[in-house]
Amino acid sequence: MKKLLTVAATATLVALPISAETVAPTNVAFSDGAVSGSLTGVAGNPAEGRVLMNKGSGNCIACHAVSDLNDLPFHGEIGPNLDGVGDRWSEAELRGIIANAKEMFPETMMPSFYRTTGYVRPGNAFTGKAAQGELEPLLTAQQVEDVVAYLLTLKE
């Protein structure tokens, strides 16, 4: 089943090479935890991705240390240090890890940044109140691409 979905997604991208369509959070095709095609068809911007590592919904350094971000204070110790992560993982694997790390690492503490269903008592951001209507993913499709592009710059 997973294989089939991958093929379908790839086919869509091939069919729409120019005005590529954004893959919805519920349509992302994982294969062994990786997502092969771009979620938007627009190349990620590593500079934007670098910003998302800190601020916004990413806040990756709450859990990860990254030497390249040493200008920012307080890096977390929950997940592995991300130095050299661009050597350890392929673009497709990194996209999968950001979109939904639970596909690559079952039960991991890392949040799923491009997933909108299956949560227990989802809230309306950090208000403590119940979410209204459909959830927004933590990162937009383009933001996922931006973060992936940034991570690919982290080479030893």
Next chain:
Amino acid sequence: CLLVTPALAEPDEDQLVINGDLEMITEADAPDHLEYISTIYSGWRFRTDDTQAFQMDDFDNPAMLTVDKAADAYSTVEGDAGESCASCHGDVESFAGLGATMPKVDEETGKLVVMEDLINECRTERMQADAWTWSGQDMQGMVAHIGLQSRGMPVNVAIDGPAEPFWQQGKDMYYTRFGQLELSCANCHEDNYGNMIRADHLSQGQTNGFPVYRLKQAKLISRHNRFRGCIRDTRAETFAEGSDEFRALELYVQSRGNGLSVETPAVRQ
């Protein structure tokens, strides 16, 4: 794969002695019911030396101002019945030991009750005074005033018999990954205590020091307020202070600290 499990950083080695003579148990063998950790630590052990110092002498402990106000309230007549706490209970020392065994199941109603419930029941039923709001400083000051009478005693809440179903409910909550961030209490306070999460040094999330005085908020914080905040921070719909869910969670979390000294009122950053 190449993943490195972060080494579990231990708490510091400092000893908590209050007012130069009251030795507190800030580290103990985990109670038998804990499956995944072998040693329990007070949250005090994870704080910086500066924050720790506030709790080592009652003259430096900013919570004591609120406790003093509660001591005044304790002997002040309020409500239509013309009573004060003191007129029925005498010296507050008569409550020694109670704080170490709360929450407990009320024998008559079969309900799980916490200290705030006992206080408000006396206020409304016996004094005919208004109920205090859960996290108000009147209420938390009185919870701390009564809890202080057990300071130094090991936490020893019952988890069996009539408490068992509530305890189980609280345990289920503790391991539920709430919210859009899908984080359980255990993710932060069991799997990662000792680690930094951004600027915060994670403790085991013990409740033996509650109500705690939070320097950042400059007031006493109730257990339920802390739970509320921790669940809200997972991008979840949280539970209400004074809800039955939080009573159950309080019992379970407090039982994880069975063996640590009651530190009420502790001081945190």
